[in-house]
Amino acid sequence: MKIKFCLVFAFAITILNVHSQKLNVAKLDSLFKALNDKNLFMGSISISKNGNQIYSNAIGKADIADNIPLSANTKFRIGSTTKIFTSALVLKAVELKKISLDQTIHSFFPTIVNSQKITIRNLLNHRSGIHELLAADEFANGYTEAKSQEEMISILSKFQSDFEPNTKADYSNSNYYLLTLILEKTYKKTYSELLEEQIIKPLKLKNTYFGGKINIQNNECYSYYFSNKWEEDTEGDMSVPLGAGAIVSTPSDLTLFIEKLFQGKIISLKSLKLMTQIQDKYGMGIFALPFYDKNGFVHRGQIDSFSSVLSFFPEEKLAIAIITNGSVYDKKKILIAALSNYFNKPYSINFEGYEPANEDLETIVGTYKSPDSQQKIIISINNKRLYANFTNQSLFLLEPLSKNKFENIWEGNKFDFGLKNEIIFEANGKQIKFYKI
Template identity: 30%
Template structure:
């Protein structure tokens, strides 16, 4: 017996650490960091990232600007709005209340809102998994409404946006993402708990998990770690976005947080805290589409994950959790348009798990230096056909391309030789070869992608 015990003790202390700790952590961290530095260099990411694997943080770093005007940079303490990732908190609170016997997912909406026109047809379950058919009130709002949305908005004003709209389909028959359902879930938690949704979230989730840097009223937040949220951010344009009040998105998207606080949340999900195992199983049960109760449920190269993305004026975010692999990937950005948070988070997860990156990555060659006079010769307007035009232009000694018809935003192009360039991207490999006539004047731009060539003629 003693011999067996000593053998077991030896195996525990020698084998278990090798299993528990990710291999080649410094090399993996450097690989993730290099990828994100390139994404930042190519204006494809500006924000903060945290990656934790098997209980070890392998990357926790900021990239790019927190505030371009003051030259302050993002870091691991920067505070971000997370938009619809808020729904994972609201859904968890609903499931907690069900486990406490305070409500049932089969409760009809009419129980809480007797005058709601479709109240007898809708259940809490329909709201949770976006199978309600409710009109999405957020589709009525854009940046032009900022005079209204940059102030606290009364709940009855939001309800008026969708309460009388007809259902798009029979509840439970289809998946259709709508913020209206989660707005109603927030109101239901208030009726059940007798407390504001914000207070219930703080008492039931934020405080137990010690998420001390998370909250709701971002507009009123006074902190050196509060960033500017940008609509557009690239090398030549930095456009601050409107600042919506948190009451506009409420239980559907009103939270702000940090990467460290988000890790506390992701670890709680991984370790099945707050809810019972049955409760978490219910959270991740898909009835329709690829959405459970507040969570995207899918797989990456055959490895199951749960998560959510979030978009908000000035901000975007993506949370990926691989429960069986104890991997948490948190990508937070203070840029809303032309954001790459979702492909970036999946690329990072693939690198950690040693799986193929969806869509692959671009081959980034070493660029070649050309003087400004040489770069000037490529500037001009190019046309592929009547519907597709591109503009190549020089700004501050750097060459850029823009093609609105191809949904290509302002993008830096970098020289490889006297006449060849590549599009600065971490995700797509696009080459540009400029042809010249005998006089040395550029006549065509040959774009190559995936082995195919496209001839863009320079316009006079």
């Protein structure tokens, strides 16, 4: 199936100062109308400047079966964007001298491999070497069943380290699951209680909390994947991600949260500087987001078929949050459109997409190895969408560009499957050939 539609945004490049920059609301409205008309995206956006919301929109359904529309106040699971909240709670505990960044996790988790070497700092900036928990055999078919903390620690304790602590960085949900337990053990309170006491109440967030089973009557929404039509996805049990991905929120609450965080209203500005110090692409629960000559910060999340992104540009005091409960069109493209709109940058949006046949995807699935790399690439399918991951790393979505060419839109890496049982992987202008094993 080809989706054909082209909408071009062209903005005159003029010399403007920050105060004269503003959104062209009609252009953004036309984007969301097109996404809705073409059935490419369901979700909500909020854009805030200097603490004032300057744009909001919601399209699609919270519950397709009962024809309940999404609204600006619909609450979504935000997935790994939760990690910004968890990082702030940990750094607050450090400020209160309840824990220290350089203490090891051995007293909390003696059965975790290398626990005597891994520090709280290593967990925060993904330098622990602890294997990704969702890659465990126990979660091969998802995580719809509740897991006790004892069960989760048992699973994590079976992992060998992916690398020696603090020698490199690699994203792992395990780090933030363990940080959640450290917070709970330290305060003798649940993560939900700490979130409420230290962030939600002080900031007066109206629609943010630790999630549970989806409740449509509470203005929450289901998530959907597209397979000729929208299909309701299963629900992950929040006992598995905890502080790595279990928060429910709205875009307007997220923009308020990130604004207050950068104002020093949750943690001190000194702690914020630590949080936003980037090493090997990772900060403490946050990443850098460069855009032309502007420097922002971002985190994105994925859980079930929910997806989120929260960004902030400190110099401009510009916050953008996008959450979707079903998308064919990637949220990063919407984020780029919004930023291009605000910063008066030329940008074109092309909805002429390619949807590969499932049988073509199945021929690609497998494990690939290269004589020029120590890493293997594992290609898999979930809900008729293609995913890849390198050895011991998290899954990422591959967006189809044509029958044989795919892209990891967040990193810009390209995958060419044009030759049978081979991948030509391209990153930063360099190509490496991988062979199916």
